[in-house]
Amino acid sequence: MCGIVGISGIESAASQAYLSLYALQHRGQEAAGIVAFDGTKTRSHKGRGLVSEVFDAEALARLRGDTAVGHVRYSTAGGQDISNAQPLTARFSRGDLALAHNGNLTNHLDLRNRLVEEGAIFRSSADSETLVHLIAKSRHDTVDTQVDDAMSHLEGAFSIIMSVDSAIYAARDPRGFRPLVLGRKGSGYVVASETCALDILGAEYVRDLEPGEVIRILHGEVTNLRSLKPTDRPAPCIFELVYFARPDSSIWDASVDRARREFGRQLAREHPVEADAVMAVPDSANSAALGFAEESGIPFELGLLRNHYVGRTFIKPLQEDRDFGARMKYNPVKEVIDGKRVVIVDDSLVRGTTSRSLVRMLRGVGAKEVHFRIGSPPVRWPCFYGIDMPTRAELIGSSLEIPEIEAELGVDTLGYLSLEGMVDAVAQGGPYCTACFSGEYPAPLIDVEKGLASPEGPRRC
Ligand code: AMP
Numbered sequence: 001m002c003g004i005v006g007i008s009g010i011e012s013a014a015s016q017a018y019l020s021l022y023a024l025q026h027r028g029q030e031a032a033g034i035v036a037f038d039g040t041k042t043r044s045h046k047g048r049g050l051v052s053e054v055f056d057a058e059a060l061a062r063l064r065g066d067t068a069v070g071h072v073r074y075s076t077a078g079g080q081d082i083s084n085a086q087p088l089t090a091r092f093s094r095g096d097l098a099l100a101h102n103g104n105l106t107n108h109l110d111l112r113n114r115l116v117e118e119g120a121i122f123r124s125s126a127d128s129e130t131l132v133h134l135i136a137k138s139r140h141d142t143v144d145t146q147v148d149d150a151m152s153h154l155e156g157a158f159s160i161i162m163s164v165d166s167a168i169y170a171a172r173d174p175r176g177f178r179p180l181v182l183g184r185k186g187s188g189y190v191v192a193s194e195t196c197a198l199d200i201l202g203a204e205y206v207r208d209l210e211p212g213e214v215i216r217i218l219h220g221e222v223t224n225l226r227s228l229k230p231t232d233r234p235a236p237c238i239f240e241l242v243y244f245a246r247p248d249s250s251i252w253d254a255s256v257d258r259a260r261r262e263f264g265r266q267l268a269r270e271h272p273v274e275a276d277a278v279m280a281v282p283d284s285a286n287s288a289a290l291g292f293a294e295e296s297g298i299p300f301e302l303g304l305l306r307n308h309y310v311g312r313t314f315i316k317p318l319q320e321d322r323d324f325g326a327r328m329k330y331n332p333v334k335e336v337i338d339g340k341r342v343v344i345v346d347d348s349l350v351r352g353t354t355s356r357s358l359v360r361m362l363r364g365v366g367a368k369e370v371h372f373r374i375g376s377p378p379v380r381w382p383c384f385y386g387i388d389m390p391t392r393a394e395l396i397g398s399s400l401e402i403p404e405i406e407a408e409l410g411v412d413t414l415g416y417l418s419l420e421g422m423v424d425a426v427a428q429g430g431p432y433c434t435a436c437f438s439g440e441y442p443a444p445l446i447d448v449e450k451g452l453a454s455p456e457g458p459r460r461c
Contacts, residue, residue: 001102001386001387002028002071002072002073002086002100002102002103002193003021003026003027003028003072003102003192003194003197004024004070004071004072004100004101004102004160004161004180004191004192005017005020005021005069005070005100005161005190005192005197006068006069006070006161006162006168006170006191006217007020007066007067007068007069007070007188007189008168008188008189008217008218009066009067009187009188009189009217009220010066010185010186010189010190011066012066013036013066013067013068014036014063014065014068014070016068016185016190016201017034017036018034018051018055018060018070019200020070020190020192020197020198020200020201021034021070021072021197022051022200023194023200023246024072024192024193024194024196024197025051025072026244026246027072027074027102027194028071028073028074029049029074030048030049030073031047031048031049031072031073031082031084031085031086032047032049032050032051032054032070032071032072033047033054033070033071033085033086033087034046034055034068034070034071034087035068035069035087035163036063036068037065037067037068037098037165037166038065038067039166041064042096042098042165043062043063043065044063044089044098045059045060045062046082046085046086047085048082048085066188067163067166068163069087069098069099069162069163069168070100071085071086071087071100074388081124081125083123083124083125083126084125084126086099086101086126086128087100088126088128088129088132090132090136093136094143094146094164095143095164096164097132097135097163097164098162099131099132099161099162100160100161100162101126101127101128101131101159101160102158102159102160102180102386103156103158103159103177104156104384104385105127105128105154105155105156105157105158106156106157106443106444106446106447106448107154107156107444107446107447108127108130108154108156108447109447109452109453110446110447110450110452111130111134111153112127112130113452115130115134120133120137128160130154131150131151131154131160134149134150134151134153134154135147135150138150143164143167144225147162147169147171147214148214151171151214151228152228152229155443155444155446156177156384156385157173157175157178157385157386157443158171158172158173158177159177159179159180159193159209160172161191166219167216167217167218168189168218169214169215169216169217169225170182170191170209170214170215170217171209171213171214171215171228172209172210172211172212172213173211173212173228174211174212174228174229174231175231175233175235175433175442175443176211176234176235176236176252177235177236177385177386177443178236178240178386179193179194179208179240179245179251180192180208181193181198181205181206181207181251182205182206182207182208182209182222183195183201183203183204183206184203184206185202185203185204187220188220189206189220189222190203191209191215191217194246194249194251195249195250195251196246196249199248205250208252208253210227211231211234211236212228212231213227214226234431235431235432235433235443236251236252236429236430236432237386237433238432238434238437239383239436240256241260241429242263242375242422243284243347243376244387247260247287252429254426254428254429256287257287259425259426259429260285260291260347260375261287261288261290261294262291262425262426263288263291263347263375263376263417263425263426264287264288264289264290264291264292264293264294264295265291265292265294265295266291266295266417266421266425267292267345267373267375267415267417267421268296268373269295269421270415270417270418271373271413271415271416272296273296273343273371273373274341275340275341275342275343275369275371276298276299276340276342277298277300277303277336277337277340277343278292278293278296278298278299278300278301278342278343279300279301279302279303279304279336279343279344279345280300280344280345281345281347281354281355282304282305282330283306284346284347285345285346285375288345288347288375289345292343292345292373296343298343301333301336302336303336303342303344304331304332304333304344304358305331305332305333306329306330307328310328310329322357323357323360325354326354326357326358326361327357327361329354330361332361332362332364332365334365334366337362337367338365338366338367339368340367340368341367341369341371342367342369342370342371344359344362344370344371344372344373345375347376348374348375348376348379349374349378349379349396349397349416350379350390350395350396351390351394351396352396352405352409355372355409356408356409359372359409359410359411360410363410369412370411370412371411371413371414372406372411372413372414373414373415374414374416374417375417376417377397377416377417377418377419378396378397378398378416378437379395379398379436379437380392380395380397380437380439381395381398381435381437381438381439382395382436382456382457382458383435383436383458384435384441384443384445384448385435385443387436390457391456392456393456396408402414402416419437419438422434
């Protein structure tokens with residue numbers, strides 16, 4: 001998964017992009033990059049690691065100009081190689097291009113094979129580079145129509161921000177899998193994955209880009225280019241609301257916090273339990289756990305603390321410490337848990353590895369009963385549209401039934417939010433893509449159908 005931002009007509013655009021990427025850090029921690037244009041020259045700075053590690057004052061000062069595109073990366077398609085870090089850059093007949101992409105194309109191997117046969121030379125393994133080649137070789141006679149033409153070949157999930165010299169282009173795929181919002185600051189504009197990236201700049205939210213919409217921002221003006229071909233129905237990713245987006249963001253015109261609280265409330269209605277305390281697996285499940293507490297009347301407690309400063313560690317776990325990974329990140333508050341019947345709420349269950357460790361940790365500090373509640377249905381299917389998920393075989397919900405998962409996690413009871421309950425809780429924003437829960441894929445998986453990609457999920461890095 002990734003976070004993207006574009007700045008147009010704002011002084012020190014790279015510094016603004018930096019701040020927005022800082023706010024979007026949760027969408028990707030592997031690499032970060034900014035490309036800026038100052039009217040004559042395009043400059044780029046990219047690196048591996050967190051935004052604060054990749055950039056310093058000197059690097060930002062070098063990125064002069066009032067146009068910038070930024071990206072934080074969590075690799076899905078392509079590998080961890082730095083050549084895959086974005087924004088991708090290219091010089092083509094009409095100017096300097098910088099491209100930042102969030103999502104996964106489902107036909108990029110097919111397109112790539114064709115482009116290679118026609119002589120294209122790829123510099124990275126990222127699916128996003130396909131678009132750069134399509135634009136460069138489009139026979140249309142303006143950048144606007146070249147961009148439009150190139151995008152019409154793409155299938156799957158793409159929210160894209162691109163600059164060609166001082167023009168910023170922003171687009172969402174016709175189903176609108178990934179979010180993209182437009183904001184205004186003074187006489188300039190900001191486009192970004194989530195509203196939290198506007199808030200940090202003091203930019204005013206204007207609107208969400210519509211599914212299939214392509215806009216150009218240039219000299220303080222937003223122009224609608226032709227919309228991409230409409231589809232039978234939009235399919236924004238419901239997992240953004242479950243886990244991915246920040247709760248202080250609003251995406252698709254809805255507050256993420258409100259959506260998660262509703263999931264928690266519905267969960268409490270579907271799986272009531274007698275208990276002394278409700279707690280969250282922080283921070284992604286905080287809102288859902290508050291919703292559960294509000295609906296059930298069971299007090300919300302801060303029973304688990306999360307260390308926000310964990311990065312990679314060189315300390316190796318001792319062989320007998322099975323819970324090392326979780327212990328580095330979470331610690332239970334004994335005084336809150338000892339002798340209590342606790343409900344622990346998580347936003348989703350993926351492999352079950354963290355959850356298993358957390359349950360052992362709660363029992364270790366004296367929990368009398370542990371009731372696990374999940375603010376989404378079982379994750380059973382891989383995501384081909386940009387969320388980094390394990391393969392099917394690794395998903396605990398795809399191979400085990402509820403009683404088996406209860407035993408596996410060591411909980412007294414387990415309750416998942418139903419698919420209907422989840423969708424109904426946020427009905428005003430649907431219909432959604434629920435593929436990871438339902439196995440119904442709204443955009444064709446062309447590379448899989450053609451035998452070019454594994455049905456187990458996108459290539460893992
Ligand atoms: P586990 O207990 O190993 O199944 O991990 C579940 C936790 O992973 C939940 O707390 C989620 O917040 C988090 N999670 C869900 N989806 C993802 C994802 N695609 N990448 C990383 N973490 C995730």
